[in-house]
Amino acid sequence: MDPAASNGVGSFGILLFPGVEELDAIGPWEMAALWARQPGGPRECLMIGQGEAPITCAKGLVLLPQASFATAPPLEVLLVPGGLGTRTQVNNAELIAFIRQQATRCRAVLSVCTGAFLLHAAGLLSGKRATTHWASLERLRALGDVEVVEERFTRDGAIWTAAGISSGIDLTLQFIAETAGEEVAAEVQLEAEYFPSSKIYGSAASGGKGADYFRTS
Numbered sequence: 001m002d003p004a005a006s007n008g009v010g011s012f013g014i015l016l017f018p019g020v021e022e023l024d025a026i027g028p029w030e031m032a033a034l035w036a037r038q039p040g041g042p043r044e045c046l047m048i049g050q051g052e053a054p055i056t057c058a059k060g061l062v063l064l065p066q067a068s069f070a071t072a073p074p075l076e077v078l079l080v081p082g083g084l085g086t087r088t089q090v091n092n093a094e095l096i097a098f099i100r101q102q103a104t105r106c107r108a109v110l111s112v113c114t115g116a117f118l119l120h121a122a123g124l125l126s127g128k129r130a131t132t133h134w135a136s137l138e139r140l141r142a143l144g145d146v147e148v149v150e151e152r153f154t155r156d157g158a159i160w161t162a163a164g165i166s167s168g169i170d171l172t173l174q175f176i177a178e179t180a181g182e183e184v185a186a187e188v189q190l191e192a193e194y195f196p197s198s199k200i201y202g203s204a205a206s207g208g209k210g211a212d213y214f215r216t217s
Contacts, residue, residue, distance in 0.1 A: 008039075009041060009179065009180070010043050010044075010075070011044050011045075011046060011075045011077075012036070012044070012045045012076065013048050013075040013077065014028060014029055014032075014081065015048055015118075016063055017050065017055065017086075017092070018085050019083050019084045019089075020081050021058045021082055021084075022061045023168070024082050024083060024112040024165055025057075025081040025112075027166060028079050028110070028168045028171070030169070030192060031169060031172040031173055031188055032172060033045050034187075034191050035184065040180055046067050046072065047064075047066050048066070048068065050092075050094060052067070058085065069094065069095075069098045074102070075102050075106055077108050078099065078102045078110070079115075079168075079172070080109070080111045080115035080118050080119060081168070082116070083114065086117050087117075097122075099118060099119065103122065108159070108175065108179075109124060109159055110160040110162070111160070111162065112162045113163070116131070116136075116140060117136075117140070119159065119161070125145075125146050125161075127147075129146075129155075130146050130149070131150065131211075150211040151211075152167045152214075153174065173188065
């Protein structure tokens with residue numbers, strides 16, 4: 001258990017941007033919000049956009065930020081989702097600056113899926129172990145200064161990265177376990193009834209597709 005856990009956790013922020021992948025943000029939000037009900041859990045969970053206007057996600061869901069870059073408090077945890085929107089947001093100087101500035105004060109910075117590319121643009125992945133969605137692993141390797149691993153999630157110091165979409169749930173649960181203890185994570189897991197089946201359907205994950213950790217033969 002992290003010695004700081006006894007002091008509780010401050011603000012847990014999840015970044016939003018146009019084209020963000022829905023479950024990348026909402027899966028971790030569910031875990032963090034359940035954790036906030038536990039003693040010592042986050043004081044608040046915030047969805048944060050560049051402004052406070054509604055944001056249309058990758059598949060059409062519309063989310064309303066609770067804070068903007070200008071109004072967000074100093075965060076203890078920042079989670080950066082992925083999605084097709086990351087391909088343009090890597091060039092959004094204001095968004096990258098927000099990640100970089102918040103990271104200087106965070107206990108941990110987490111990414112899901114192609115959110116890893118936003119962390120890299122903010123200078124947080126150089127020399128680090130990291131992962132991303134299986135379809136973007138080669139793009140991440142091509143950056144040249146990241147040790148890319150084909151795992152569901154991985155940690156390198158204060159930087160945590162998860163593979164594709166649903167893996168953000170697993171990353172957040174593990175972060176809770178390491179920050180607040182196994183029993184707190186167990187309560188969150190039970191309340192969410194998150195006990196995923198190991199069944200792999202059909203043949204899509206075979207024939208060379210996917211990451212090493214789930215590819216079938």
